[in-house]
Amino acid sequence: MKANVVEQTDGSAQTGTDAPDAAERIVDLRKRIDEIDNALIALWQERAALSQQVGRTRLQSGGTRLVLSREREILERFREALGADGTQLALLLLRAGRGPL
Template identity: 65%
Template sequence: MNDMTQTKVRRGTLDATGDGDIGGMRQRIDEIDQAMMSLWRERARLSGRIGAARLAAGGTRLVLSREQQVLRRFREGIGSEGVQLALLLLRAGRGPL
């Protein structure tokens, strides 16, 4: 191991298996997190607008069948953690019940 590699290992930026650079992977995770937060805000805005339009048209505040579709899609796509994520997304768009 050369001096630079030893320094990276001590700093925790080099994957111990040698498969890649932890710092680079963490940077990519940060980029993904930023995109997810942006998408979260956009989704909440759109969902809020849909709810407001539905109420203005005399409809209900929420549509349970639609929420069930979202929950099912996330469960099938991610698993049990997906349900928790979907519940958070739904709440962000409609607010607490």
């Protein structure tokens, strides 16, 4: 294993290059990647909580646990935007909110 694929002593991951300019650019780009990941995690959790709220509201009013036509719309939206990966992502999103089928 190359030495530059191990962790640095400060706990941050190595950049994977010994070129200082590239390493600096990578550290910079990674800051934005980390911001995006944190936003995605927060949005994921918010969506799951909202979905659970909808589910509870519907069940308490005598409605169904799921609305498959709505789920189909969401799957289609993600597939149109992101292709096959979008479908997989939407399936995970839906499961996070309403639990497994």
